[in-house]
Amino acid sequence: MKIKLGLLYGGKSAEHKVSLQTALAVTKAINHDKYEVHPIYITETGEWVRGTVLAGPLETVAELEINEKGTAISPVSLNTNMFALSDINNEEQLDVIFPLLHGPNGEDGTVQGLLELLNIPYVGNGVLASAAGMDKVVMKQLFAQAGLEQVQYVSFIRREWEGNREEAYAKVEDALGYPCFVKPANLGSSVGISKCDNRQELEKAFEEAFLFDRKVIVEEAAVGREVEIGVLGNDNPSCSVVGEILPKAAFYDYKAKYEDGSTGLAIPADISEDVYEEMKTLAIKAFKAIDGSGLVRADFFLTKEGKLIINEVNTMPGFTPFSMFPLLWKHAGVEYSALIETLVDLALQRHEEKQQIKHTM
Ligand SMILES: Nc1ncnc2c1ncn2[C@@H]1O[C@H](COP(=O)(O)OP(=O)(O)O)[C@@H](O)[C@H]1O
Ligand SMILES: [Mg+2]
Known part of the structure; x- marks a missing residue:
């Protein structure tokens, strides 16, 4: 029996196009013998459209932009969102959802809350971690509580x-x-x-x-190098190698990130063993401070004196095969397709564990 995996992508967000690129890459990398991939497309206007099962890898982004005409699923009410996820015929009830969404309405706990209500396992951070990781003020307060150094x-x-x-x-x-x-x-x-x-x-x-x-x-303003590390796991997470952003722009802005390729990545970063050890400890502290699960990318400034100042964690970091997080794991020996499988396994484990929780007295 294949695992029925819902790929949730697109979204009413500035990162719509990035999400499509990610989804395309996932359809190419994923083992279609093991997973039955069900596309769920959120249009730029926020409509949820469920597509038919993929026969195999896709070739173009256009194939992911499912035409909303002719489907029964349209406006953005709670009911229709649920409709897109849990199928009418019941045959197509999904085993797990992989949200490939960034930013508000995707990475901030809202979609996660919907999936909790539906009791469908999903990849990545839960409601609290997602929301806390999205709000830079709340995140900083939690980090301060955990004793992490910040600006x-x-x-x-x-x-x-x-x-x-x-x-x-x-x-x-x-x-x-x-x-x-x-x-x-x-x-x-x-x-x-x-x-x-x-x-x-x-x-x-x-x-x-x-x-x-x-x-x-x-x-x-922090003065230092920008170094990042991947965290993967649930209760006992592990860390990847460290990468460094080598910016040509004044700072790592939207254009540098997504448009003009003006940013280079150095993987692994040229840092001492001591800094690496310290960074792993701090990243896991940060992961635990927001009650993370699945994955985060923890971003730091490294000062000349060798001090690590945490900037932020991303609860759904860029996830194309050319993004920092997958590249960090690749260098740690985890290929993109294996990374996807690990994340799905982690989602299923967390959900399984949650089912043991008592809800009544
Ligand atoms: N306090 C700071 N000091 C120095 N550079 C910063 C600071 N905050 C942000 N930056 C620069 O701006 C970029 C984007 O800021 P960040 O807080 O990471 O926002 P986002 O959540 O949009 O990634 C960082 O990668 C870094 O280059
Ligand atoms: Mg950032």
Whole structure:
């Protein structure tokens, strides 16, 4: 019996196209003798469309963009979302779902919550870890609690900023000074993020960041190399080798990440054994601080003095075969297809364990 695997991809998000690339790569790498792959496409307008079982690997992204016409599944109500997942005929009840989604509505616990309600096993982090990993303020608070070193920061909700902008800017200048980074609290892919060197840039950066969120975080600029590590597992996770981002842009922005290929990756990063050991310890601490499961990519700044400052964890890191996370595992001896299988196994294990939990007295 094949495992019925739902591939959930696309999404109403800035990372729609990245998600399609990832899904295409997964259909190419996955063992179709072991898994029966069911595509579930979320269109750019947020409609969920269930496709027919794949016969094998796909060749083009276009094949994944299932036409919503002629299917019974359309608008974005809770019921129709469930409809797309748990099949009407019951024959096609999925064994596990692999959400290949990034950012809000994909990586933030919302889809995870839907899958919890449906009691379908799914790959990756649960509701809490996903939500905590998406909100840069909450994530920082959890990291602080776990004793992880971080940059100084301040945060504002829109009302505070609108109420007294001058006070907000003064607070940033007092607490952090320049240069600083202004970011929407709940996004990814560097969207809405600006580096500011003066008051004028700060004002513009606030306007920009508040377009994307009602909460904004401002951070002191860290000076150091950007190093990243993969964490894989549930209760007893393990770490990959370390990779380094070698940016040509001013910082690792959306364009550098996805469009112009201006960023190089060094894998493994040229770091000492001591730094590597320390980074593994810190990454697992971070994973546990958000109650992670499945996978995270933990991102750090490494200062000249050899100090590791955590920047963030990504609960659904870039997952094409050319993305950092799969490449880190490849160098650790885990090929892309094996990585996919491991993640599915971890999802099934976590779900199995959850079924043992008592729900009544
Ligand atoms: N406090 C900081 N100091 C120095 N560089 C930063 C800082 N915050 C962000 N950056 C730069 O901006 C990039 C994107 O910021 P990040 O917080 O990782 O957002 P995202 O969640 O969008 O990836 C980082 O990879 C880094 O290059
Ligand atoms: Mg980042």
